[in-house]
Amino acid sequence: MLEAIKRFYAERIQPADQSKEDQQHRLQLATAALLIEMAQEDNQRHSMEFQAIHEGIRQVFRLSDDETAELIELADREAHEATDHFEFTNLINEHFDYQQKCQVVELLWRVCLSDADMDRYEEQLVRKIAGLLFVEHRDYIAAKLRVQHDYSSSYMGGYEDYQ
Known part of the structure; x- marks a missing residue:
């Protein structure tokens, strides 16, 4: 996995000097891979979930559409090759505050709730990853509620059942 990360950033967006920004760029692949795992947790690939991944990655990491698409494609391959979530969460734990x-965790909830059909395995995966990232339960719930509020405001849908 590390070779694929290095190659992607060396070819596309790695700054000339090694900086704090470079550390964040190296972690984008790990984040995207976790989001893809989330999208596939229910054994289906919904376009709304992948749209949420694309929008979240692009906005949070400020990438172009092309960079985002390439990152997601690479992360999809890495997610299929990974044996567990630890390699991704470990990288995030080392470098993210x-x-x-x-x-x-909020991005995971955005993917999970994007299709308005959260099954128990999706919720368990968000909880598991939040635990591996040492995110406190109150912040895990706050992220879920923010996403539910955003989606219910946008779509006039009902996510209240998931609280």
């Missing part, structure tokens, strides 16, 4: 980890 607490607020960034909470942001990852």
